[in-house]
């Protein structure tokens with residue numbers, strides 16, 4: 410990074426720390442970029458190699474599961490293994506620490522990897538569910554697996570119905586609890602942090618719009634520009650695993 414842009418970034422981090430110091434209620438939305446430095450490919454990168462011939466919308470949908478449950482389970486088991494082998498990165502830990510240094514912080518994550526919780530953000534709102542949990546397709550509740558199934562696919566231990574990953578697929582509604590809690594935080598916060606998301610998937614991407622509409626300061630952390638960047642008050646262009654610890658240090662030292 411050339412001298413000028415490093416200086417400009419340090420200045421933007423300092424300005425973000427001033428906004429954090431003044432904030433009464435911070436709402437944070439994280440996306441797949443938050444876990445990139447933990448070795449979990451971002452949602453669109455996850456379709457490299459074996460999966461590159463698919464688009465997310467072709468695998469993460471009820472129709473895909475209906476059409477070819479074995480293929481969909483293969484993709485999820487592959488991603489589950491990546492998640493199991495991953496660790497939270499310094500960005501996850503910095504966010505957990507930040508929650509202890511501001512009056513109120515609501516963390517909403519689009520990620521299904523559970524890394525925020527493993528880093529200490531126990532109250533993270535799982536807007537799109539959690540890939541490590543199974544859900545019964547009949548009882549629509551989190552379920553455990555039968556030891557054996559005739560179909561070779563995971564079945565509910567209680568009722569024998571097929572199991573699915575406990576995530577929100579494209580075309581499915583966000584669970585009402587997370588939806589309402591996230592919408593309330595976005596429209597009542599005075600500072601909104603959008604971290605590691607391409608701001609393309611709705612209704613999650615609408616949370617930043619709600620915060621802007623309610624007059625909150627919006628700060629984005631992302632190495633690349635997104636549709637949100639032109640509307641953000643501050644854009645910290647870099648990896649969250651480095652910028653969140655820098656932001657926390659600036660807040661502490663301020």
Ligand code: BV8
Nearest residue numbers: 440441442451452453519579580605606607610611648649
């Ligand atoms: C719904 C769980 C209605 C599954 C996921 C046309 C226009 C607008 C909307 C739509 C449309 N057509 C359809 C829709 C609706 C659709 C949608 O938004 N589609 C998009 C593709 C246009 N939304 C839905 O279907 C939602 N449901 O609308 O239901 C309804 C209502 C009532 C009743 C019935 C129905 C459901 C959406 C949820 C889908 N599930 N995940 C799974 O994971 O398997 S979404 C999936 O994408 C992940 O959760 C992921 O997190 C999320 C968003 O992606 P990002 O997190 O932003 O990840 P991405 O890879 O895109 O970007 C990564 C970013 O990180 C990049 O910007 C990169 O620069 C940055 N980065 C990289 N490295 C770093 C970094 N940042 C920081 N540090 C780094 N080191």
